[in-house]
Amino acid sequence: MNRSLSFTVLVVAALTACTPTPPEQQTLTNIADALGGRDRILAVHTLTLEGEGMNWNVGQDMTMDATGQTFAVTGYKRELDLDAVRMRVQQTRTPNFLYYQGQAAQTQRFGLDGDVAYSIGANDAVTRNGRSAMVDRRTEYFHHPVTLLRAALNNAATVAGPRSEGNETWLDITVPDAGTFSLAVDAQSNLPARVRSRGAHPNLGDVVIETEFSDYAEVDGLNLPQRFVTSIDRYRSTEMRLSRPTLSASAADLAAPAEARDAAAPGAPAINVVAEVVAPGVWLLAGQSHHSALIEFADHLVLVEAPQSEARTLAVIAKARELVPGKRLTQLISSHFHFDHTAGIRAAVAEGLSVITQDGNVAYVEDVIRRPHTEQPDALQRQPQPLTIEGFRDSKVLEDTTRRVELYHLSGNPHADTLLAAYLPAERVLIQVDAFSPGAPVNPYAANLLEQIRARKLQVNRIVSLHGPIVPLAELVKAVPAS
Ligand SMILES: [Zn+2]
Numbered sequence: 001m002n003r004s005l006s007f008t009v010l011v012v013a014a015l016t017a018c019t020p021t022p023p024e025q026q027t028l029t030n031i032a033d034a035l036g037g038r039d040r041i042l043a044v045h046t047l048t049l050e051g052e053g054m055n056w057n058v059g060q061d062m063t064m065d066a067t068g069q070t071f072a073v074t075g076y077k078r079e080l081d082l083d084a085v086r087m088r089v090q091q092t093r094t095p096n097f098l099y100y101q102g103q104a105a106q107t108q109r110f111g112l113d114g115d116v117a118y119s120i121g122a123n124d125a126v127t128r129n130g131r132s133a134m135v136d137r138r139t140e141y142f143h144h145p146v147t148l149l150r151a152a153l154n155n156a157a158t159v160a161g162p163r164s165e166g167n168e169t170w171l172d173i174t175v176p177d178a179g180t181f182s183l184a185v186d187a188q189s190n191l192p193a194r195v196r197s198r199g200a201h202p203n204l205g206d207v208v209i210e211t212e213f214s215d216y217a218e219v220d221g222l223n224l225p226q227r228f229v230t231s232i233d234r235y236r237s238t239e240m241r242l243s244r245p246t247l248s249a250s251a252a253d254l255a256a257p258a259e260a261r262d263a264a265a266p267g268a269p270a271i272n273v274v275a276e277v278v279a280p281g282v283w284l285l286a287g288q289s290h291h292s293a294l295i296e297f298a299d300h301l302v303l304v305e306a307p308q309s310e311a312r313t314l315a316v317i318a319k320a321r322e323l324v325p326g327k328r329l330t331q332l333i334s335s336h337f338h339f340d341h342t343a344g345i346r347a348a349v350a351e352g353l354s355v356i357t358q359d360g361n362v363a364y365v366e367d368v369i370r371r372p373h374t375e376q377p378d379a380l381q382r383q384p385q386p387l388t389i390e391g392f393r394d395s396k397v398l399e400d401t402t403r404r405v406e407l408y409h410l411s412g413n414p415h416a417d418t419l420l421a422a423y424l425p426a427e428r429v430l431i432q433v434d435a436f437s438p439g440a441p442v443n444p445y446a447a448n449l450l451e452q453i454r455a456r457k458l459q460v461n462r463i464v465s466l467h468g469p470i471v472p473l474a475e476l477v478k479a480v481p482a483s
């Protein structure tokens with residue numbers, strides 16, 4: 001018995017000695033060593049990142065590819081609990097452009113505790129945030145070499161690879177419930193250069209979110225990056241420059257406030273479409289924050305705007321068909337490319353609508369319609385339809401025996417390069433959005449709208465704003481100083 005046991009022990013020992021370390025584990029060890037070693041990485045419990053940087057106004061700038069609009073980020077502090085998936089962020093953002101909320105700096109506080117995402121308002125009021133904020137913050141949490149390495153070293157994640165691409169070695173680290181993070185390290189130094197993960201965006205569909213790491217500095221025996229650049233596909237969204245990160249062996253209390261933990265995660269917003277008659281055959285389809293308008297012609301219907309979400313746009317289309325059951329809804333007029341105003345454009349195309357928009361939006365719409373949405377399949381992904389799109393440069397007329405609609409490019413408007421408004425001369429109605437929002441505390445884009453109305457000699461009595469109530473022209477005049 002003794003003899004056979006020792007024989008077994010010897011055989012096992014020999015086999016163990018001969019078994020090479022799996023390549024993915026060897027790569028993981030190499031990366032851990034480059035950062036300061038497995039033991040040092042596992043000894044840290046709290047990581048605090050402080051610094052400043054900027055956010056780009058992706059999807060809301062003058063054009064989709066413009067990068068001129070930024071928010072300066074100051075007082076940035078991100079604390080990470082490395083034992084639990086907990087994170088808290090505080091930052092102050094100041095826009096460098098004519099922002100619809102005004103130019104004042106805004107302080108933001110938000111966090112993540114497991115699957116609870118929350119934000120804390122200026123008055124300390126805690127709000128539990130929905131699933132998409134939770135997914136975004138989880139991605140942000142794992143887009144750091146230390147959080148990701150710890151998950152892999154603690155066997156809280158599975159590791160696959162490595163593979164070589166150019167001067168980088170890639171390792172896929174899959175964290176249950178959080179997804180796969182592909183970590184690229186410099187093939188010589190083994191220091192992490194970037195991490196990529198996949199996400200689902202309502203407008204862009206399947207996207208790659210990448211954070212690049214650079215400016216490594218040694219902090220308490222660990223090599224840590226001090227510069228982060230995050231992109232969503234080809235659009236750069238954030239750049240942060242840190243002062244020295246700080247490490248602590250004790251755990252900070254980053255638990256979510258009880259109000260957030262006790263609250264149910266908010267579901268999808270309730271969709272309410274309220275039809276208001278603007279004139280015979282013209283309706284404002286209000287409800288929620290982003291509205292549409294419906295215009296009846298002799299043998300078809302035209303929708304203005306497919307905003308906010310697929311669910312809202314589908315509900316708006318259903319309401320249009322209910323209002324005028326005998327006529328086909330054939331065309332969508334899209335006011336400008338901004339993400340919030342085009343989040344339903346794929347749904348409209350899936351429903352068979354063709355698109356009319358200013359020339360500057362055409363390439364964006366074509367891209368949005370073309371992009372795959374496999375991570376979260378939407379109506380167009382499930383039921384592909386070809387896109388029919390018509391652009392115009394300065395103006396375009398839609399007219400039949402019953403109706404005339406004139407579309408005008410609001411050239412020079414500081415809200416977006418591609419903004420249009422729809423004018424109904426017989427009804428003396430102007431349909432627009434974002435150039436003027438009745439009731440808003442500031443209206444930085446309204447002067448251009450008023451100039452355009454005057455220069456084009458439009459006889460406007462009422463303005464239908466797709467963000468607010470129907471108001472007389474006098475409200476716009478009042479909103480423009482010294483007009
Ligand atoms: Zn806009």
Ligand SMILES: [Zn+2]
Pocket residue numbers: 340341433434467
């Ligand atoms: Zn808007």
